Amino acid sequence: MKSRLATALPWVVWAVLAALAAIRVTHTSIDTDIGAFLPGPATPTQALVAEQIGQGAAAQLLLVAIEGEDSARLAQASRALRKALDHNPGFVFVANGDPASVRADRDRLLEARYLVSPHADGAGMRFAAPALRADLDRLASTLRGPMATIVRPVATRDPSLELAAILESLAGDGSPIATRHGVWFSADGRRAILLARLAAGAAALDSQAKAIDALRTAFAPLEQPGINLRIGGTPALALRSRASIQGDAMRLSLAALVSIIAILFAVLRSGRFLAAAALPIASGVLAGVAATATLFGSVHGVTLGFGITLIGEAVDYSIYTHLHRHPDGRYPRRFWPLMWLAAASSAAGFAAMCLSGFRGLEQLGVFSVVGILAAGASTRWLLPACLPQRPPPAPRWLDRGLTALQVGLRRLRPLLIVATIAAIALLGWRGATVWDDDLASISPLSPAVLGDEARLRADLGLPDAGLLVLVEAPDLQQALARAETVGTSLAGLRAQGLIAGFDDPTRLLPSAARQRARQQRLPAPKTLASDLDVALRGSVFRPGTFDPFLADVERARTREPIGPAFYRGTMIGHRLDAQIAASGSGGVRLTIPLAGVRDLASTRAALAGGAGVHVLDLKSDVEAIVRDYRRRASWVALAGALAITLLIAWRAGSARAAARVLAILPGTVALTAAAQVLIYNRLTLFNLVALLLVVGIASNYALFFAARHQGDAGNSAARMSVGLCAMTTFVAFLLLSLSSTPVLRMIGSTVAMGAALGLALSMAFAARAEANA
Amino acid sequence: MASPPPVADTMPPRGVPVATPARLDAAALRSLFERLAAHGGTETRFVERRISSLLNEAAESRGVLRYVPPDRFEKRTESPEVQGLVIAGETATVEPANGTRRTLRVDQHPALATLASSLRALLGGDLDALHRAFVVAASGDASRWRIDLVPRDEEARALVTRIDARGQDDTLRRFDLHEAGGDVVELWLIGAGPGPGAK
Numbered sequence: 027m028k029s030r031l032a033t034a035l036p037w038v039v040w041a042v043l044a045a046l047a048a049i050r051v052t053h054t055s056i057d058t059d060i061g062a063f064l065p066g067p068a069t070p071t072q073a074l075v076a077e078q079i080g081q082g083a084a085a086q087l088l089l090v091a092i093e094g095e096d097s098a099r100l101a102q103a104s105r106a107l108r109k110a111l112d113h114n115p116g117f118v119f120v121a122n123g124d125p126a127s128v129r130a131d132r133d134r135l136l137e138a139r140y141l142v143s144p145h146a147d148g149a150g151m152r153f154a155a156p157a158l159r160a161d162l163d164r165l166a167s168t169l170r171g172p173m174a175t176i177v178r179p180v181a182t183r184d185p186s187l188e189l190a191a192i193l194e195s196l197a198g199d200g201s202p203i204a205t206r207h208g209v210w211f212s213a214d215g216r217r218a219i220l221l222a223r224l225a226a227g228a229a230a231l232d233s234q235a236k237a238i239d240a241l242r243t244a245f246a247p248l249e250q251p252g253i254n255l256r257i258g259g260t261p262a263l264a265l266r267s268r269a270s271i272q273g274d275a276m277r278l279s280l281a282a283l284v285s286i287i288a289i290l291f292a293v294l295r296s297g298r299f300l301a302a303a304a305l306p307i308a309s310g311v312l313a314g315v316a317a318t319a320t321l322f323g324s325v326h327g328v329t330l331g332f333g334i335t336l337i338g339e340a341v342d343y344s345i346y347t348h349l350h351r352h353p354d355g356r357y358p359r360r361f362w363p364l365m366w367l368a369a370a371s372s373a374a375g376f377a378a379m380c381l382s383g384f385r386g387l388e389q390l391g392v393f394s395v396v397g398i399l400a401a402g403a404s405t406r407w408l409l410p411a412c413l414p415q416r417p418p419p420a421p422r423w424l425d426r427g428l429t430a431l432q433v434g435l436r437r438l439r440p441l442l443i444v445a446t447i448a449a450i451a452l453l454g455w456r457g458a459t460v461w462d463d464d465l466a467s468i469s470p471l472s473p474a475v476l477g478d479e480a481r482l483r484a485d486l487g488l489p490d491a492g493l494l495v496l497v498e499a500p501d502l503q504q505a506l507a508r509a510e511t512v513g514t515s516l517a518g519l520r521a522q523g524l525i526a527g528f529d530d531p532t533r534l535l536p537s538a539a540r541q542r543a544r545q546q547r548l549p550a551p552k553t554l555a556s557d558l559d560v561a562l563r564g565s566v567f568r569p570g571t572f573d574p575f576l577a578d579v580e581r582a583r584t585r586e587p588i589g590p591a592f593y594r595g596t597m598i599g600h601r602l603d604a605q606i607a608a609s610g611s612g613g614v615r616l617t618i619p620l621a622g623v624r625d626l627a628s629t630r631a632a633l634a635g636g637a638g639v640h641v642l643d644l645k646s647d648v649e650a651i652v653r654d655y656r657r658r659a660s661w662v663a664l665a666g667a668l669a670i671t672l673l674i675a676w677r678a679g680s681a682r683a684a685a686r687v688l689a690i691l692p693g694t695v696a697l698t699a700a701a702q703v704l705i706y707n708r709l710t711l712f713n714l715v716a717l718l719l720v721v722g723i724a725s726n727y728a729l730f731f732a733a734r735h736q737g738d739a740g741n742s743a744a745r746m747s748v749g750l751c752a753m754t755t756f757v758a759f760l761l762l763s764l765s766s767t768p769v770l771r772m773i774g775s776t777v778a779m780g781a782a783l784g785l786a787l788s789m790a791f792a793a794r795a796e797a798n799a
Numbered sequence: 800m801a802s803p804p805p806v807a808d809t810m811p812p813r814g815v816p817v818a819t820p821a822r823l824d825a826a827a828l829r830s831l832f833e834r835l836a837a838h839g840g841t842e843t844r845f846v847e848r849r850i851s852s853l854l855n856e857a858a859e860s861r862g863v864l865r866y867v868p869p870d871r872f873e874k875r876t877e878s879p880e881v882q883g884l885v886i887a888g889e890t891a892t893v894e895p896a897n898g899t900r901r902t903l904r905v906d907q908h909p910a911l912a913t914l915a916s917s918l919r920a921l922l923g924g925d926l927d928a929l930h931r932a933f934v935v936a937a938s939g940d941a942s943r944w945r946i947d948l949v950p951r952d953e954e955a956r957a958l959v960t961r962i963d964a965r966g967q968d969d970t971l972r973r974f975d976l977h978e979a980g981g982d983v984v985e986l987w988l989i990g991a992g993p994g995p996g997a998k
Contacts, residue, residue: 125954167896169849170860172884175910175958178980181853205907208954224920555808 037680044309047316054319056272057326075647084260086118087604089205090220090241094253094675097215101207101250104218110244111222117239119225119600123203123210123798130596135534136180138592139188140548140582142534143539144195152186153549153579158561161186166566183574196533203486212485217256219485223600224261231268234261258482263348267471267767271327274765279337286341289754293421294348302412303344309404310340314397318389328712328769329389331378336394338758338777339372340401342726342751347405349747350740355415358740360679360733362406367677368729369402372722374669378662379718387659390715425742428749428789435790442790446693449700462708463652472766488512492645493626495528495618498609498638502590505606505614506537508638512618515632525629526622531605534598539588548583551576656711663718667691670725683732690728690787697787698780705775716773720780723755723785724771727784731792745789752785808977821983823937823944829926829943834969841866843990851982864988866922872915886915909955914976917948917962921971933962942968 092103104122111120121127135142145152165185168177174189180189203210203219210219222241226233238257245255272302301687314336318325342363374484376398379391453460469476497512499505513530520527536544549557555576562569590606593599610617623629630641671688678684695717702713730744759781762774823831842865849858862876876882883894891911894900905912914933920929929935933948949960961977974986 162895166858167880167882169851169853170847170858170879171882172874172891172893172911173895173980174849174984175914175976176908178851178978179958204904208952227942293856564858566854566858568855617873 038617040309040404040408044312047312050316050319051312054315055324056268056330057324075642075644075651086224086226086261088222088224088238088241088257088259088262089479089486091212091217091258091482091485092220092245092253093217093256095216096252096422097206097211097218099250100211100218101209103245103253104209104220106122106248107241107245111241114219114237114240114244116225116233116240118225118603120222121210121597121600122220122222123205123208125208127597131598132193134593134596134598135192136184136189138582138588139184139192140579141544141588142536143188143192144533145186145188145191147540147544147547152547153554153557155557155560158557159565162561162565162567165475165495182571183578185572197627202730210486212481217485219482221486223604228261228264228354231261231264235265238262238265246669256478256482257552259477263471263475263479265481266475267469268327270471270767271770272330274767274770275327278762278765278770282761283337285757286337286754289757290341290345290750293424293750294415298412298414299344299348302349302409302414303341305342305408305412306343306401306405307337308311309408310397310401313400313792314393317396318393321392322385322389326386326389328386328475329393336397336401336628338755339398339723340405341754342723343369343401343405344409344413345750345754346730346747347409349743349750351410351413355410357410363677364729364733365405366402367673368726369398370677371670371673372478373398373402374673375666375718375722375725378666381662384550384655384658387662387715422777424749425746428745429524430747431749431793432789439790440785442693446696449696452700452703456703460703460709461653462710463649463656463658467708467710467768469768489587492643493620493623493629494642494644495620495633496640496642497618497636498613498640498707500610500613502606502614503537503539504617505638506532506535507539509616509618510537510540510634511605512633512636512639515636516618516620519629519632521795524623524625525620526624528621529605529619531602531616531618534593535588535590535602535787538587540572540588545583545587548579550583551580554579647722652711656714659714663714666718667721670721674729678729679733686732686791687725687728690732690784690791691724693787694724694780694784695721697783698776701779701783702776706772710772712769716776717778717780719773720784723777723781724788725783727788731788748788752781755781823939823941825972827941828935828946831944831969832924832926832929834924835921835971838922838924838969839868841922841990843988846986846987846989847876848985849982850985853982856962867921868923870919872919872922872989884911886911886919891915909950909952912952913950913955913959913962917964918974921946921964921974939965 069720090107092100092107094100105124108120108122108124114120147360162185165181165187168174168187169181177187187264204213206217206218210221211217224234224237226237227388228234238261241257241491242255249255251576287445290300290303291297315325315330318329343455346361346365346368347357373395376391376394379387380395381388381391413780495512497505497509497517499508509530509532513528513532516525516528516530519525532540558576559569562572589600590602593602606616607615607617620629626641626643633639633641670691674687675684678687698720699709699713699717702709727748730748733744756778759774759778763771763778765771765774838884842863843862845862847860847862851858860876860880860882861878862874865871865873865875867873870886870888871969872886874884881894882896883892883900885892886905891903891905891908892900893903897991903911905915916928916932919925920932929946929948932952933950936947936949937944938947941944946964946966948964950956950959950962956979958979959976960979960989962977963977964971965973965975968986972988974988976984976986978984
């Protein structure tokens with residue numbers, strides 16, 4: 027009765043824990059944006075950078091291209107798509123540069139011209155008779171010139187051609203988007219371009235996905251041979267990276283699992299073993315996800331990608347357990363301590379991550395430590411009862427092959443030592459330059475996708491989101507006033523040629539104070555009428571021609587200053603909406619993108635000291651964040667390696683075994699890292715994390731080879747089990763290295779290489795007594 | 800070379816539908832354009848008059864018009880002030896009298912696009928291009944013809960309601976552009992014949 031209870035107890039415990047974990051897992055959401063994996067901001071600037079990436083105006087902006095040969099059909103499709111989405115609640119607006127929206131913008135600017143014109147602050151005598159006469163003469167000559175037909179419709183309202191001056195000053199910052207057949211096109215005419223702003227923010231990725239699906243659905247009836255839809259922009263990229271990480275992690279984990287099963291079945295020929303091996307794997311993954319979800323609220327896609335690593339580790343445990351069992355069902359005396367040491371050293375490598383203070387690394391750490399321990403525990407207490415009663419005889423070809431391999435590797439020892447020294451020398455010589463901290467290189471998106479995105483942005487004349495000035499203030503009017511000061515400084519920098527341009531919202535929306543000052547400079551109706559009379563005398567224009575002008579000036583003089591609502595529904599309004607945002611502290615934040623900055627230091631210096639003014643260099647600020655992260659991760663990795671070292675030194679059994687293991691580990695890491703550098707010419711954050719995993723795996727191999735086993739059977743079991751483990755790990759990660767997602771590819775190739783090199787070094791430097799046995 | 804009579808006198812008043820038996824049929828129009836195309840480049844003096852409700856009297860300017868096949872069109876005003884318009888392919892360079900020289904994209908400015916597509920097609924003899932951009936109505940006969948053009952593009956029509964082009968034999972003589980605001984811009988090509996003053 028008692029022994030039955032002892033047998034059943036582990037199962038009962040497991041069942042309860044598994045049920046709890048399963049409940050947690052089914053309520054888990056998955057993060058995929060790389061920002062969630064990055065550390066929390068350490069400085070206010072970093073906080074602003076992180077916010078710009080996560081929630082800046084770009085986070086809701088879709089760039090849509092309709093590609094094809096026949097530009098007339100593309101334009102038709104663009105108009106139809108816009109119309110189909112016009113009242114879709116998922117979109118704030120969909121713009122394609124159609125003439126009606128261009129006209130709407132011009133109408134607004136025409137109405138606001140005396141409050142926003144670049145001339146409005148100029149001489150107060152602008153509307154005195156002599157100045158008016160000069161304007162009229164200029165108008166007369168314009169009406170005889172090439173722009174006559176364009177100017178004529180507004181000539182009676184706008185004799186000083188204020189609207190033209192405003193449009194010119196707005197266009198000065200960059201080439202306007204090309205237009206064909208009345209809609210936006212890429213310069214080469216092969217892509218009709220639309221801009222769409224989603225109603226949902228970045229936090230609601232699923233709502234964004236719904237809106238993008240609606241866009242695709244709306245395009246479906248327009249689809250015809252030779253016309254393709256391309257969707258870019260931050261939300262589309264975020265969804266794409268989620269899909270590609272999830273898809274790859276899922277597909278490749280499955281492929282890895284299938285090939286591991288195939289290898290194990292080919293070697294061990296036992297269905298029962300395979301079924302039993304699923305137990306530690308499932309327990310480990312379930313426990314890892316549940317623990318991560320419980321502690322962090324969600325699980326990151328990159329963490330899940332590491333799930334595959336756990337499969338490898340857990341399969342290894344089953345293999346060791348299966349192959350070391352004696353025919354009578356018992357285990358060698360030193361087997362379980364060795365197993366515990368293997369699991370503990372792998373876990374120790376990741377344990378340091380849990381304390382790193384970085385969300386992403388902490389997730390990886392918790393996931394791995396809990397997963398490894400759960401897999402280890404289920405291997406110890408549940409697996410033996412499930413394994414086949416008698417381990418199958420070892421296939422002789424494998425044993426012979428591995429023996430021959432080991433003999434060969436032992437001969438190559440000098441070469442391996444030289445290679446290791448060369449690897450260390452290479453890494454030492456490259457030093458800090460091996461690290462690539464560009465966010466793009468750890469982005470889950472492929473370079474092809476990023477290239478498409480860059481082209482779309484170029485089509486739309488959007489800056490590379492590189493440099494921008496943020497102006498913060500407690501309310502909109504104060505923010506506008508501060509931005510006007512910033513605008514003056516920036517105009518000075520532009521005049522000196524230090525920057526090419528800047529997109530200042532106050533050109534379209536001056537502060538109320540500035541507008542009132544401009545209103546006060548406008549003449550009273552009687553004054554203006556009499557000055558106009560004087561100016562008209564002797565001119566080519568008929569009296570009364572410019573009555574609409576008189577009415578317009580009076581309306582501008584007496585109206586309420588314009589606010590953001592004045593532009594609502596126009597493209598200008600959308601543009602301003604993107605530049606005016608609520609700041610974290612309940613105030614207002616204005617964004618002023620800079621273009622063509624030739625001298626960042628002077629730009630910073632010119633704006634320094636402005637209250638609430640921040641200059642952000644997104645690319646290098648993000649790189650600094652990643653660099654910081656990577657550096658701290660290096661310390662964490664070192665701490666993990668140290669933990670492994672101490673554990674092995676303490677528990678390896680003999681000083682010689684410990685010394686062997688501790689020489690093999692750095693050798694494996696150096697060779698793997700150097701190989702990665704030779705192939706990819708750089709290392710990233712994810713290589714670093716993968717190397718930590720390599721240390722864990724290689725320490726297991728080294729431990730089993732370095733330990734003295736009992737007799738030939740023991741040696742053979744060690745060789746066979748480690749050989750099999752390395753084979754399965756190698757294949758699993760080789761598959762991962764085929765992923766189109768750079769992050770998964772980096773991890774895959776690093777670990778596959780590390781497993782192979784770890785096995786080679788472990789075999790070559792195994793305890794001599796065994797190899798000769 | 801004997802001077803032909805002024806074209807304007809032989810034409811019906813503007814806006815009156817033309818219903819003469821001598822109407823240019825499709826074949827005659829095509830052969831007219833083949834002869835126009837045979838010219839190659841053109842260089843001719845012009846007089847332009849804007850008749851507008853804004854102005855006390857018609858505003859007049861003079862200069863040289865040049866067409867270089869296949870797609871370059873230049874209008875250089877010499878008096879009363881120097882102004883220039885060069886349209887080459889998809890770009891237009893404008894030089895106002897007292898402004899800075901600017902390069903514009905023709906497709907961004909329907910008024911320029913209308914001017915460019917009509918004059919290039921008429922001077923270069925490209926009937927297909929004319930049909931693509933305009934609803935074309937021809938009248939008269941091969942020796943004295945009139946072609947009425949209405950822009951197909953809605954944006955262009957909001958600025959230019961109609962263009963009447965008149966010519967004699969294989970030469971374009973007069974080009975009237977009717978703006979939406981009611982102004983009429985008459986362009987008289989006087990390289991080979993009398994100017995608009997000759998009545």
